[in-house]
């Protein structure tokens with residue numbers, strides 16, 4: 001949740017953001033019609049990234065393998081699914097069972113959903129780039145050991161690209177955390193995008209100085225580069241907590257897109273530093289899961 005400003009400040013920022021997004025479109029070679037609306041690029045076109053060989057990829061860049069018959073369109077929205085820990089602990093719905101995760105991944109596969117990468121999501125949000133039909137973005141936060149022992153092999157089995165937002169200072173800690181060696185294996189598998197979830201998972205707006213915010217955001221990017229060779233440009237705000245200074249620090253650190261924990265979906269033209277996500281846990285039935293894949297105003301838990 002963003003720490004709000006007075007309404008006049010907000011209005012000025014919205015205007016500035018609108019200007020910024022227009023200039024971003026121009027810089028990125030956005031091709032739209034006179035009304036500034038993205039034009040649907042011809043369906044059935046497979047973007048180069050979808051068939052790129054793993055040899056040319058950088059560590060931590062997920063590659064997607066899709067059939068030539070997959071149609072590409074510009075959808076009205078994309079759900080970014082937000083998962084955390086996988087396990088069998090009762091009393092915390094956010095800790096999801098492996099059985100439930102498998103049921104949901106079966107649902108995606110059997111209903112023709114196509115999980116997409118962060119890069120595909122970014123191109124869609126900022127340039128109106130086409131996506132495979134029925135797109136969905138799968139994200140896991142924090143970097144628990146089960147992201148390596150359960151999620152990583154399971155997503156490989158389904159052939160689904162996914163994203164891990166990693167708290168870098170927690171790597172190697174004894175309780176339920178993975179090691180840099182395990183992360184290196186994942187980064188070099190090109191099945192998962194590994195991204196920034198700060199050094200130590202603070203509420204970023206609570207940090208007293210800009211320098212502390214920089215340390216959390218820049219430091220995590222440096223760890224990803226030093227340990228895994230990743231030139232990271234994606235971030236998830238811990239607790240979904242951020243303010244305007246945090247966004248500014250992200251931009252200066254080279255972050256191009258950041259996700260929150262606010263409920264909703266991403267669209268063409270969504271501000272890339274405030275993307276909403278759909279919470280998924282044990283308390284989300286399959287009916288609610290399917291609603292969260294396709295509706296902006298889905299029912300609450």
Ligand SMILES: [Zn+2]
Pocket residue numbers: 141142197201238239
């Ligand atoms: Zn987190």
